[in-house]
Amino acid sequence: MNWTWFHRLASPPYVYGLAARLTPWFAWPAALCIIAGLWGGLVLAPPDYQQGDGFRILYVHAPSAWMSLMVYMSMATAAAVGLIWRIKVAHAVAASCAPIGASFTFAALVTGALWGEPMWGTYWEWDPRLTSELVLLFLYLGYMGLRAGIEDTQRADRASAVLAIVGVVNVPIIHYSVTWWNSLHQAPSVMRLAKPAMPLAMLLPLLLMLLGFTLFFVALLLVRLRGEVLARERAASWIREVVSA
């Protein structure tokens, strides 16, 4: 089997060019999916029989929450690849993931709080999902703080990779312990969306938004990755050619 395509992915100049070429292929479909999803979710979908129009924040909240976890997994996977095979580009991918993931987590928390106000009557409820989302934000902040604290890039890469992997082991433990903790404090009566009974007109825009957010993440990641590679390789000669071109 020919592995050249894979080995080329470890070369910064190749990845830089590839990221530039791939960006529009993710950015445009992302924009289309998000516009279609928002149109479907905010205009076409019928109001919920219990929550009225308030439920529509779901179309931003659920994809953000989904992305916050997915970005963490991508970040940890990239960090592990970088740590195991000593691939610098993989570390650059992990470093680019962190701020995006933290932003999605923040968006999920804010939209969750805004949704909570009309539904629960309070902006913040110590609901297990909101609490684990908050802990996830702290995990992102810790990762970024560790990266910023170590001046040497290679050491920062490897140390933060260890942290990301430790975090992945801990995320499920934290999630289940928080769920367990909450179920002791209060009956899970807060608010239950009738889970499977979501009509297609509501579900379809949600799926579109999920797809759109995922594509949006990849497009953002590619842009950030180019910046990261430029910063890391600023001493290399190929940078001068790229910049002067």
Added chain:
Amino acid sequence: MSRSEGTVAQAFPSIDAPAVPVAASNALAFPRADAREAARLALLRDLHLAFRKRGQLVQPLAFFAMVTLLFPLAISPELARLRELAPGVLWVGALLGSLLALEFLFRDDAYDGTLEQYALSGQSLTALMFAKTLAHWLLTGLPLALMAPLVAISLGVATTAVPGILLSVAIGTVALSLIGSIGAALTLGIKRSGALLSLLTLPLSLPVLIFGARATQLAIHGASLVAPLELLAALAILGVTLAPLAAAAAVRISLE
């Protein structure tokens, strides 16, 4: 050089050696102690060093007592209300006390080059990290656990809850020390790392806090605390198996 450090030097033939190649040849020239013996000596060394600076040992305990004092002053001196809050006060205090001591877990050894010698000694760094963490627990976790019942009684908890509180804090601090060793190793060499260390360690410590506080609460109410104790023990065992590996990897990275 004291007797204790002399025995360590035998276990780590390279302890006085200046650089890498010498260490490698020394390792061949001396018979190397097995990993368990090396870990035992590293543990004894840490305990010896700590007992020479007894003043530092008391600090986490004083901090724990101080944090406890804040709650009656800030909330209410009524014992009935304090009793309800006792599990939270105890565990937040123990968590912060253990966190306070973490900064010193590797710092002195990193400054004087001991960690570097450990890494070059050819001994399993994982075993040595486990030994260091165990020493840290014996010096902070165990005293905190012994003090927790006193703190609980001062908050109006009945004496019947003492064994349960002692046991839950003792097991919980094992997990806290192990989780903390990863954070302490990762932040080695970072200046003013205190806040960062808390930011890294606290989110990972939340499960210990949850199960520990629950066990303490059950102990105070006189109920069976087997379930949360078992979960605490599971966390501690998971920590024993994985945390020294991660800490050793982090120490190696910080020495690069």
